[in-house]
Amino acid sequence: MRPMLHHHELSAAVRAAISAAQAAGTLPSFDIPDVLVERPRETTHGDYATAVALQLARPARMAPLKIAEAIVGHIALPDYIGETTAVAPGFINFRLSKVWLQSLPDRILAPAGDFGRVDLGQGHKKAQVECVSANPTGPITLGRTRGGVIGDTLHRVLEAAGYDVTLEYYYNDAGRQITLLGESVKVRYLQELGQPAELLDEYYQGDYIIDLAKDLIAANGDALVEMPTDTFAEYARERISLQQKETLARIGIVFDVYFREQSLYETGAVWKTLEELRKRGYIYEKDGAQWFRTTGFGDDKDRVVVKADGEPTYRLPDIAYHWDKAQRGFDLVVDIFGPDHHATAPQVLMGVRALGYSSDFVHTLLHQIVNLVRGGNQVKMSTRRGLFVTLDELVDEVGADAIRYFMISRSANSPVDFDLDLAVEQSDKNPVYYIQNAHVRCAGIFRKWAEAGLPEDADEDADLRLLTHERELAFLRKALELGDVMEMIATTCEPHRLAFYAYDLAALFHPAYEECRVLHSDVPEPLRLARLRFYRTARAVFARVLELMGMSAPDVM
RNA sequence: GCCCCCGUAGCUCAAUUGGACAGAGCGUCGGCCUUCUAAGCCGAAUGUUGCAGGUUCGAGCCCUGCCGGGGGCACCA
Numbered sequence: 047m048r049p050m051l052h053h054h055e056l057s058a059a060v061r062a063a064i065s066a067a068q069a070a071g072t073l074p075s076f077d078i079p080d081v082l083v084e085r086p087r088e089t090t091h092g093d094y095a096t097a098v099a100l101q102l103a104r105p106a107r108m109a110p111l112k113i114a115e116a117i118v119g120h121i122a123l124p125d126y127i128g129e130t131t132a133v134a135p136g137f138i139n140f141r142l143s144k145v146w147l148q149s150l151p152d153r154i155l156a157p158a159g160d161f162g163r164v165d166l167g168q169g170h171k172k173a174q175v176e177c178v179s180a181n182p183t184g185p186i187t188l189g190r191t192r193g194g195v196i197g198d199t200l201h202r203v204l205e206a207a208g209y210d211v212t213l214e215y216y217y218n219d220a221g222r223q224i225t226l227l228g229e230s231v232k233v234r235y236l237q238e239l240g241q242p243a244e245l246l247d248e249y250y251q252g253d254y255i256i257d258l259a260k261d262l263i264a265a266n267g268d269a270l271v272e273m274p275t276d277t278f279a280e281y282a283r284e285r286i287s288l289q290q291k292e293t294l295a296r297i298g299i300v301f302d303v304y305f306r307e308q309s310l311y312e313t314g315a316v317w318k319t320l321e322e323l324r325k326r327g328y329i330y331e332k333d334g335a336q337w338f339r340t341t342g343f344g345d346d347k348d349r350v351v352v353k354a355d356g357e358p359t360y361r362l363p364d365i366a367y368h369w370d371k372a373q374r375g376f377d378l379v380v381d382i383f384g385p386d387h388h389a390t391a392p393q394v395l396m397g398v399r400a401l402g403y404s405s406d407f408v409h410t411l412l413h414q415i416v417n418l419v420r421g422g423n424q425v426k427m428s429t430r431r432g433l434f435v436t437l438d439e440l441v442d443e444v445g446a447d448a449i450r451y452f453m454i455s456r457s458a459n460s461p462v463d464f465d466l467d468l469a470v471e472q473s474d475k476n477p478v479y480y481i482q483n484a485h486v487r488c489a490g491i492f493r494k495w496a497e498a499g500l501p502e503d504a505d506e507d508a509d510l511r512l513l514t515h516e517r518e519l520a521f522l523r524k525a526l527e528l529g530d531v532m533e534m535i536a537t538t539c540e541p542h543r544l545a546f547y548a549y550d551l552a553a554l555f556h557p558a559y560e561e562c563r564v565l566h567s568d569v570p571e572p573l574r575l576a577r578l579r580f581y582r583t584a585r586a587v588f589a590r591v592l593e594l595m596g597m598s599a600p601d602v603m
Numbered sequence: 604g605c606c607c608c609c610g611u612a613g614c615u616c617a618a619u620u621g622g623a624c625a626g627a628g629c630g631u632c633g634g635c636c637u638u639c640u641a642a643g644c645c646g647a648a649u650g651u652u653g654c655a656g657g658u659u660c661g662a663g664c665c666c667u668g669c670c671g672g673g674g675g676c677a678c679c680a
Contacts, residue, residue, distance in 0.1 A: 053619095082620095082622095084619055084622085085619060086619090086622090086623070087618075087619080087622095087623080087624095087625085087626080088623065088624075091623065095622085095623085096622095097621090097622050097623085097661090100622075100660060100661075101660090103660065104660085110660075133623085134623095135623080135660075135661090136660085137622080137623065181680065218680065221679085221680075222679065222680080223679080223680060333678080334678090335678055336678095337678095346605065346606080346676095349678095350677085350678045351678095352678085353678035354678060355678075357678085359677085359678065359679080359680090360679075360680045364680090385607085385608080385673090385674050385675075386674080386675075386680090387675090387680085388606080388607050388608080388674070388675055388676095389606070389607075389674095389675050389676055390675095390680085391607095392606090392607095412607075412608080414608065414609085414673085414674080415673090415674080455616090456615090456616065456617090457616085457617080459608055459609070460608090460609075460615090460616070460617095461608095461609090461673080463615070465615095468629095471642090472642050473641095473642055473643090474641090474642065474643060474644095475628085475629075475642095476642085477628080479642055480642080480643090482642095483642055483643080486642085487639090487640070487642095487643090490639070490640085491639060491640095493639095494639055495639090527619095530619075531619090534619065534620095537620095538620075542617085543617095543619090546616095546617065546618095546627085549627080549628085550627080553627085553628095556640095556643060556644070557643095557644065557645085559639095559640070559643080559644090560640070560643065560644050560645090561644085563638080563639065563640085564639065565639040566638065566639065567638095568638095603642070
């Protein structure tokens with residue numbers, strides 16, 4: 047089993063120390079609270095710290111510093127902690143043992159690919175991440191791309207955190223949008239054949255519709271003129287879905303499940319959901335429509351779930367879908383929505399609760415928009431006029447790695463300004479290159495090492511206590527944080543932390559690389575081997591972090 | 604009118620979920636290539652965290668009220 051994260055062990059150690067101090071009469075009797083151990087911002091405060099003594103001042107009726115001292119006096123330290131101090135106004139600081147830190151390379155390199163794993167999911171919890179979920183009516187847009195990258199990054203992180211994760215796309219293949227799609231393609235088909243047909247305002251305007259029509263003509267000539275719009279809709283839906291799937295795969299997003307809305311009709315789940323809600327007293331009829339009593343859950347007005355014409359609104363299948371998620375037994379469901387769905391997300395959760403489930407297992411993640419910037423100016427986009435940059439075009443222009451990085455380079459709550467010039471710039475100004483170059487530099491050392499005909503595993507028994515350079519130790523400290531970062535992301539669903547971590551890691555790597563030579567002739571042999579071990583470690587850490595972000599770890603650029 | 608997000612250095616954004624002196628990048632200014640290493644490094648300057656109250660040992664973070672920006676408020680999805 048993987049070891050616990052240090053801050054958890056220290057938390058337990060502090061609780062035990064409080065208990066011991068109480069037994070010894072050094073501290074009075076009180077209930078021992080949860081002890082939060084965190085990494086202080088200020089490195090002079092050590093590697094871990096807790097403010098628990100400050101919180102205990104009131105229940106213990108003692109000066110915080112005295113409490114901190116009592117705790118320090120009774121604590122049993124794990125081997126990786128070198129020293130513990132109580133400092134004013136009452137913080138307890140822990141500092142990593144230098145020898146232990148120097149041994150970190152062996153710990154990181156030992157189980158290949160396991161570094162950064164944590165145990166939140168305990169190997170059995172089931173999680174689902176739902177994202178993109180675009181209608182199959184057009185190319186993937188940048189907003190959906192952002193949701194997709196956020197979702198896939200979470201998928202990777204949750205998996206590393208011990209969850210069994212399903213990445214899922216809710217595929218909206220029923221209803222009006224699809225009908226419109228069919229009509230749009232048919233109009234273009236007729237127009238391309240020179241027959242009169244008018245593309246109405248509400249139809250899809252993009253050129254890709256014309257392309258689909260041309261393909262139909264190439265394959266069928268004018269044989270489809272009399273066919274119903276359903277034929278065109280079905281064709282377009284399949285083609286576009288496939289295209290979306292291929293495009294997403296270009297940036298490393300591969301879904302485990304495509305959940306079709308239509309299947310909720312085929313299995314009767316939609317109507318079953320309505321009846322279940324009705325049975326539970328949440329449905330009433332008004333003006334010929336069926337209303338869901340969302341006001342019972344704090345909504346400002348009730349919502350129509352079946353229109354007067356007998357057709358369900360999108361809410362009913364959405365609720366049916368989430369009922370299905372609840373029944374599938376996920377411990378955690380992450381729903382990722384763009385800014386255009388901010389208002390509807392709560393209504394689905396109301397549906398889940400109305401069906402008798404807690405909605406606590408659902409984490410709704412709302413993200414802001416993506417703006418494209420070129421030459422310092424915002425690129426104007428309009429979906430309605432078909433004037434938008436698609437994911438495919440963006441991959442062609444800047445590549446998958448830059449897209450993956452920049453989409454998570456901001457908190458979901460902040461808009462992303464995607465700078466097309468920066469994304470392809472090959473310099474330290476471009477964080478994508480800056481980070482990947484750290485991996486390239488490591489790989490370069492080993493390439494040169496091999497070219498000199500030296501044995502690949504020469505550093506295996508290196509004396510790691512020779513890693514005394516402050517740059518090396520600072521990097522190792524940061525590398526150790528990966529587990530904490532993973533845990534934080536898995537609990538908060540905030541993958542931007544990974545992007546920031548990767549950058550910070552690179553910012554600590556490059557100075558070390560600058561100052562700590564390996565192959566240079568004046569480096570003594572034992573130190574050379576220790577540093578070789580260090581760079582082997584750094585390479586592994588960057589490879590791991592880049593993998594978690596779905597980015598490539600190049601050996602040359 | 605109601606709901607959501609945001610307001611932090613000149614600009615774009617972080618801030619370990621309430622902790623210690625609020626940090627990065629860009630931009631600006633000044634240094635560093637006979638060195639696996641300039642696709643890089645070192646250094647400098649920059650803040651009333653929109654405003655006003657409140658909660659407490661402690662608030663950028665929580666509560667209330669304002670101000671400003673963005674998005675959303677269908678029997679569309």
